[in-house]
Amino acid sequence: MRSYLFVPGHNERLLASAKKSDADCLILDLEDSVPEGYKDKARELIREFTCDKPVYVRVNAGFDLAYVNDSHGIMIPRATAKEVKKYSYSGLDLIPLIETTRGVFEAYKICRMDGLVSVAFGGEDFKADLQGTDIHTARSMVVMAARAAGIEPIDTAYIDIHNDDGFNQHVATSKSMGYRSMLCLHPKQIPVIHEYFTPSAEEIAHAKETIRLSEQSAKEGRGIAIIDGQFVGPPMVRMAKKILKI
DSSP: OOEEEEEETTOHHHHHHHHHSOOSEEEEESSTTSOGGGHHHHHHHHHHOOOSSOEEEEOSSGGGGGGOOTTEEEEETTOOHHHHHHHGGGOSOEEEEEOSHHHHHTHHHHHTSTTBSEEEEOHHHHHHHHTSSOOHHHHHHHHHHHHHHTOEEEBOOOOOTTOHHHHHHHHHHHHHHTOOOEEESSGGGHHHHHHHHSOOHHHHHHHHHHHHHHHHHHHTTOSOEEETTEEEOHHHHHHHHHHHTO
C-alpha cells in the first residue's frame, strides 16, 4: 500500500469516483470531513459500500462499528493505547491514527498492540494539540516506532493540494524518513505518491547489483564489496533486499 485516500462518507459522488481512482486504499470518513447533520447519512452509505480496493472507515464514535461491514477495517482517530484497546475486540483490521502528543509518546506501545495492520500519523491535529507548528520530531517518532514494531507506517496528508512544489518536497522528505505510504486528500496527489514510493528502475538495478557483488565477494572470501566507490556491507544488503522484497 502506498496511497490512502480519504473520502467523505456522506458524499455519494465522491464515494463512487473513489472506487475508480488509482488509490491503493480508501479511508471512508465519518469524522472531520462529514458535517454533523450528515453523520447518519454517511453511516448508511458506508454500511452499503463495497469496493475491490481495501477499505477502512475512520470512525467517529464507538457505535459507528455497527455501520462497518465485514469487508472494512477501522481507522482510529486521536489514537492512544487506551483508545486502541477499545477496538481490539472487534476482530477487524485496525489502523491507529496518531495525532496527539500523548499518542506520539505512546507510539511504540500502540504499534505492538493486537489487530494492527499499520499505523498512521496525523500532522494537522498534532499541531493543534501541540500548540505549535513543527511536526518533524513527532513524524520521526511514529515512523521509528512502527519500524521497531515491524508494522508499516503511513505518513500524514499534505493539506495544500494546489502547492505542487510543496507537496513534492513533503513526499521526498517522507521517503527519506522511512515512510513508504501516505494519507492523501485528493486524487491528484496519488501519482506523485506512487512515483516516490515505488522503487525506480535505477533503485532496483542498484539493489540487484548490491546483492550480486555482496554474494560474489563472499564466495571469494572477501567480507566487503565496493560499488560506485562505496563499501557494501550487511546494512546495504538488507536495504537492497527490502527494495526487492526478497
